[in-house]
Each structure stands twice: as structure tokens, then as C-alpha cells.
Amino acid sequence: MKKILIALDYEPSAEMIAETGYKIATALNAEITLLHVIAEPAYYSSLDYSPIMGYSGFMDTIDPALTDTVKDDIKKMAQEFLENSKKHLGNDSIKTIVTEGSFAHSIVDASEGGMADLIVMGSHNRRGLDKLLMENVAEKVIHLSKIPVLVIPIKDGEKNG
Template identity: 50%
Template sequence: MKKVLIALDYDPTAEKVAETGYALAKTMNADVILMHVISNMEYYTSTVYTPVMGYGDFGNAGLTKVYSADDLKKETQNYLDKSKEHLGDDSIQTIIAEGESADAILSVAEEIRADVIVMGSHSRRWLDKILVGSVTEKVLHKTKIPLFVIPTRG
């Protein structure tokens, strides 16, 4: 195992996913790649949840956050850089992908020839899983690359 791809969302539990995936990679002396997929601009305009910061924004209820595509990419890179800094390893690579999350993760994993994909699973509602399905579940069903799933119930 030479490359570990760690897919992060903006959920507050992403720190646990990054730390656990990083520890796994280091036990195998593998390179680490952190990635995030920008999939739906509407998701990033919520006043209830600020995905870029990873916490609810209750102080500005009623205001809508609007990110341009360029601003969102800059914020996402900042998020990945902070995650990299938290892990304390300058050799970590970062990737920002766009598109449907599961497909983008699988595409990047194949492109970089990842040996394992690390993801968190934090489905909170059974109805969401039935109606929408989780990104982790979609990756699990489509991947030919080993998948390390970290339960993160927030």
C-alpha cells in the first residue's frame, strides 16, 4: 500500500476521519492525499449549517451565504490546508474535485492509483439513507479499491 486517499466532507467529524486515515497510512508508510468534492452549490449557501467552517451558524440566522465558485474553491483549499496542518505533515497532498461525490471520489482514486480509500460514515437518519443513500454506500458498491470506513456518528 503506497497511497491512501482520505475523502473529507465538511462535517465536524471529518477531523476524526483525517486523523484515523492518516494513522492508517503512516502504519503502512504510505503517501496521504486529502480530498474534498464540491458537489452542490446550494449546500454551501445554508444559514443553518456552514459546511466550510464545520459548525452551525446560529448568529446570522436569516442571512444567506453566497459563495462564488472561485471563493468556494479557495475556502475548500483553506479547509484542506488546515486539515493538513492539523496532521502536521507537509508531505500530504490535497485535491479538490467537482461533481457527484461518489463518482468524483472513485475517479480521483483511480486517477492517482490509490491503494485504499478512507471515508467516514455518519448517516443520521434512516429515512435519508433510504431516499438518498449515502456517499460512502455508493462508493462501497462501485469501488474496486479497498475502502476503509470510519463510523463517525456526530
């Protein structure tokens, strides 16, 4: 495995996922790409951010009434998040991708065409209404992917390993 794609979201567990994927990639001397998939602007307004790898969120810096501007701001901030993640990992050679769309399909699409030999991502254990409303992205990626997927299980409230 020479190319590893690490999919990160804004959950506090992203730090653990990035560090675990990074350790695996460096042990294999593999090329690393960090990926963040952005969603509709309304998704971000409901998130409660805590600092992740030096990134503290951005919803107080954008105006949700300006949809096109918001999308541009979200893309810029997602790229900033990935750049901060690269700095946290201490490796300037890490590539980054910000894409938009369905989380699972976007992750799989980014891995195709020889772009990755392994996908590393987290799986959030949701309960109750959250489980009904939120798609299980990891499960869907496993189903759609043609390459191996390493899923790091995340327990409720877990931040770092």
C-alpha cells in the same frame, strides 16, 4: 498499500476521519492525499458549520447571487480547508485534491489510475427525511470502487473519537 486517499467533508467528524486515515497511512509508510468534493453552491448555504481542524466555514464571506464567483470562492475555501487539515495533521508532504461533481463518483475517479491503494472515508448514519434525501456516499463508493474502502462509521452528533 503505498497510497491512501482520505475523503473529507465539512462534517464535524472530518477531524476523526482525517486522523484515523493519517494513523493508518503513517503505520504503512504510505503517501497521503486529502480529497474534498465540492457540490453545487446551494448545498453549502444549508450547512451549519462548527470549526473543524482550524477551519470555521465560509458562507458569510460569499454572495450566493454570484454563481460563478461563488463556485470559485467555494473551490478556494475547500483548498483552504484541506491546507488547514494538513497543518492539523502536521505533515507538509500530504497532497490535496479539490474536485467537483457527484460525491461518490468523484471519490472513485480520484482513486483510479494508481492514485490510491485504499480509500478512507466516513459514513454518516442518517435518519428519516435526511436518509431519503441524501445519497449514501460510502455505500456507493464501495459499490463503484475497484480498490479497498475503509469506512469509518459516524454516529449522529459524533465529532471526535
